[in-house]
Amino acid sequence: MKGHVFVIGLGLIGGSLALCIKKEHPEATLVGYDLNEKQCKLGKMLGVVDEIADSIESGAVHADLIVIATPVKEVERLIELLCDLPLKEKVIITDAGSTKTEIVKKAACLKEKGYTFIGGHPMAGSHKSGVTAAKPILFENAFYLLTPEPDTKQEAVETLQLWLKGTKAKFLKVLPSEHDYLTGVISHFPHVIAASLVHQAEKTSQTQNLVTRLAAGGFRDITRIASSNPTMWRDISLHNKNVLLTLLNEWKEEMESISQMLIEENEEALYQYFYQAKKFRDEMPIKEKGAIPAFYDLFVDIPDYPGVVSEITGYLAQENISLTNIRIRETREGIYGALVISFQTEEDREKAESCIKRFTNFETSIGL
Numbered sequence: 001m002k003g004h005v006f007v008i009g010l011g012l013i014g015g016s017l018a019l020c021i022k023k024e025h026p027e028a029t030l031v032g033y034d035l036n037e038k039q040c041k042l043g044k045m046l047g048v049v050d051e052i053a054d055s056i057e058s059g060a061v062h063a064d065l066i067v068i069a070t071p072v073k074e075v076e077r078l079i080e081l082l083c084d085l086p087l088k089e090k091v092i093i094t095d096a097g098s099t100k101t102e103i104v105k106k107a108a109c110l111k112e113k114g115y116t117f118i119g120g121h122p123m124a125g126s127h128k129s130g131v132t133a134a135k136p137i138l139f140e141n142a143f144y145l146l147t148p149e150p151d152t153k154q155e156a157v158e159t160l161q162l163w164l165k166g167t168k169a170k171f172l173k174v175l176p177s178e179h180d181y182l183t184g185v186i187s188h189f190p191h192v193i194a195a196s197l198v199h200q201a202e203k204t205s206q207t208q209n210l211v212t213r214l215a216a217g218g219f220r221d222i223t224r225i226a227s228s229n230p231t232m233w234r235d236i237s238l239h240n241k242n243v244l245l246t247l248l249n250e251w252k253e254e255m256e257s258i259s260q261m262l263i264e265e266n267e268e269a270l271y272q273y274f275y276q277a278k279k280f281r282d283e284m285p286i287k288e289k290g291a292i293p294a295f296y297d298l299f300v301d302i303p304d305y306p307g308v309v310s311e312i313t314g315y316l317a318q319e320n321i322s323l324t325n326i327r328i329r330e331t332r333e334g335i336y337g338a339l340v341i342s343f344q345t346e347e348d349r350e351k352a353e354s355c356i357k358r359f360t361n362f363e364t365s366i367g368l
């Protein structure tokens, strides 16, 4: 497709979406804008966007597609700002925010002006931020939730999906309230719990300095997401506060019932509690992005030349690092592909990452 695409917020998500759009639509002009000048410079330098706009206004008025990829409270402010601009009549405005109810409500002013807004949420990412972490394979096979309104034209939804085809994500349409409840359960509430576990360990560390050294394995797995961007999570929590408060109350009741099982030394109830959790989790489609990520996967961006895979496995073998699985996610002649290497433990994955970094200049990441 041809046209001007304006991406506001050139971070992990805005940058990755820009790369996906350019990959699928090389004739489109990608224009970026970020409050942080450094992200603008990097975005242009890394070829994530073709141009940087001087202001929101100058980027927005020429755009056929506007993608807002800033923290969710900023999404609201930007929508207000766009409402007062003379945009193109057929422009499609979307966002990538992790919450939808408040954003879609705010977008009513765009509808009043005759513009089309379709809420969006690519359900993949990581605890990293900034345009340097952006990559075109970030959303591959992930769910991409869209929240069109009943009166949104089907043609506009199709056009948006076409613009976003390069994400290779699986699009699903949901209601904003449904979106916020589901993401509250599987994403927002777990972030609160992860942060709370880290706080608990920190409190203990004030009197027991061994705690941080002992915190390995399970603790690190369950608290990885506590390393995410605090501004982003502050905004998400405030936007989805009602769902979070409901979930917190249910959680408190559940914790109360565990206290009771412990007080009563109720072996059968405790066994059932852990057994049912294991059963449900083991049956989840964990290999699919969007459920629970496979935590010990290492992604290596590799150039497409013969022998590159055995070169990498050779380095790992030299350092006695065992892998459990290896696969190539995408290769086309001369184009970078992603090698996905699975390990049994996080320690093995960390060792492998530093080994590959020492021997090569290939980009590595732990993805979702």
Ligand SMILES: NC(=O)C1=CN([C@@H]2O[C@H](COP(=O)(O)OP(=O)(O)OC[C@H]3O[C@@H](n4cnc5c(N)ncnc54)[C@H](O)[C@@H]3O)[C@@H](O)[C@H]2O)C=CC1
Pocket (backbone or CB within 6 Å): 008, 009, 010, 011, 012, 013, 014, 033, 034, 035, 036, 039, 069, 070, 071, 072, 074, 078, 096, 097, 098, 099, 121, 122, 123, 124, 125, 126, 127, 128, 129, 130, 131, 229, 232, 236
């Ligand atoms: N990080 C993740 O894994 C995921 C994040 N999201 C959502 O995507 C959005 C962006 O998140 P990330 O890319 O991770 O954050 P990020 O921190 O990497 O990028 C956000 C960028 O927005 C810029 N920004 C903030 N206010 C702005 C404004 N008024 N005008 C222009 N630029 C502004 C910041 O300077 C920053 O560069 C958030 O709404 C987040 O909830 C959605 C899916 C996954």
Ligand SMILES: O=C(O)C(=O)Cc1ccc(O)cc1
Pocket (backbone or CB within 6 Å): 097, 098, 122, 123, 124, 125, 126, 127, 187, 225, 368
């Ligand atoms: O790092 C992780 O596991 C995440 O949870 C990434 C993430 C963050 C926010 C979203 O709205 C969707 C995905």
